[in-house]
């Protein structure tokens with residue numbers, strides 16, 4: 067069986083003024099469908115950069131990056147946006163909810179890009195908010211919710227379109243221990259019960275344990291823990 | 294609609310900033326409308342004139358008079374149906390701020406030339422019979438609460454002294470542009486007084502009002518009159534009443550031009566204000582816009598949010614500004630300052646221009662922030678610390 071995500075000899079550098087700062091050198095990694103992988107490493111090691119490349123919000127300099135058989139490095143900006151809308155669910159460290167939208171409307175947001183009817187959208191949003199235990203908070207605005215609750219809304223927003231992969235960048239980085247445990251539990255359940263493929267960046271060893279597999283990134287190179 | 298809801302919610306997010314920007318927009322759009330109305334009112338006065346009426350004045354300047362005997366010689370020119378005359382009086386009623394135009398006219402036939410002034414026949418007759426009688430327009434009478442029979446004291450400036458006039462007639466305007474803020478009385482009354490006090494200033498005429506029998510012959514009549522007085526002590530300049538009024542406006546042209554320029558400067562300033570608001574707004578929302586793009590929303594969607602917000606802001610401001618323009622213009626029209634205009638009315642074109650300005654302001658204000666927001670690189674936007 068071929069991997070869901072195939073990464074071969076991937077490289078990425080940033081330009082800072084005149085200077086070229088290499089961030090990722092020659093990354094090769096496969097991620098199987100249904101896997102839950104945690105990407106560990108010290109701050110600045112390039113974890114977010116790798117995750118962003120897989121999520122299709124950044125472009126590599128070199129290498130192959132195939133997701134579900136599609137080489138996403140070949141896609142144009144518009145195609146890539148459509149591809150993200152249907153394949154990627156994002157979970158950010160600071161939730162990144164729209165402050166002017168209620169929990170319900172935030173979760174509905176990605177569905178605005180589909181051609182589901184209003185009734186179908188409402189049904190889906192209600193179901194998804196129920197799954198993350200926020201059925202009673204639908205009409206609350208982000209600033210009326212705790213950090214843990216906001217991250218659960220963000221999880222609902224990420225899974226409401228039923229994407230191929232969930233990408234999580236430090237999803238517990240801004241949460242207290244209790245809320246963090248909740249969020250990790252939820253991710254584990256999404257992986258175990260619904261078979262969601264999850265890629266999670268974290269520098270917290272405790273959080274990383276929630277995953278099935280750990281990958282270490284050090285100075286732009288993968289080291290140990292793989293397999 | 295989702296788009297509209299998002300835009301509306303965004304507009305009223307930073308309440309203080311939106312409130313201040315809106316206040317600026319309301320004032321700017323209203324000021325623009327009022328200034329345009331001032332310009333319109335200048336020209337409306339000229340357009341209200343009859344095509345068959347002409348005015349002869351001293352060729353050197355309006356302030357120089359002409360001898361009264363010119364009248365008979367003008368009368369003799371072909372196609373001249375009737376001749377009357379009027380003299381600017383320039384007196385003060387109680388206080389200078391109560392300004393209204395006053396004219397000493399030939400009481401016998403002056404008003405026959407102005408069918409747009411509607412009289413009660415018995416009142417007009419009473420005016421003609423009273424040497425100290427006066428005729429006032431309806432708006433002026435209403436402004437000071439005058440009734441027929443009231444005595445009005447006026448302090449002369451060009452004709453020094455305390456003058457007393459008794460209102461004998463109040464006329465209405467046939468239409469909105471007819472001037473009904475004027476005050477008329479007998480030229481004879483003034484002239485008798487001049488004969489006694491300043492004989493050398495007596496029997497002098499400010500302007501002759503001429504009615505021609507055929508409006509197509511005004512050019513010919515004007516040439517004939519001016520030729521008649523060529524090389525005499527007071528050479529004349531004859532033109533149609535409309536041209537005369539426009540000439541008067543032309544003297545004011547610099548002012549009118551300045552008013553026009555100012556009205557657009559006002560719009561330009563508010564454009565900068567709204568652009569600044571939009572720039573601040575867009576900068577604060579970088580993370581949100583980057584998130585929307587990450588979720589798969591197009592750059593066009595993001596640009597649309599910025600444009601929509603700027604447009605919503607401008608249109609709300611313009612709507613309120615336009616609504617306010619009407620009562621403020623009405624208030625001005627009823628004030629003494631508004632007395633110099635026959636009709637100070639906001640017209641449809643002005644309202645369209647106000648809307649158009651709002652649309653331009655919205656578009657221009659959103660241009661740079663909209664472009665920038667649409668072009669945000671997602672990873673950089675997400676790394677941005679608001």
Ligand SMILES: Nc1ncnc2c1ncn2[C@@H]1O[C@H](COP(=O)(O)OP(=O)(O)O)[C@@H](O)[C@H]1O
Nearest residue numbers: 080081089108109110111112113114115116673
């Ligand atoms: N847009 C960018 N422009 C310039 N440098 C960047 C950019 N994004 C990341 N970097 C640099 O790349 C390196 C890796 O960043 P990142 O992937 O965010 O690390 P991590 O998530 O492991 O902390 C850092 O040195 C960072 O400063």
Ligand SMILES: [Mg+2]
Nearest residue numbers: 113114115235
């Ligand atoms: Mg990171």
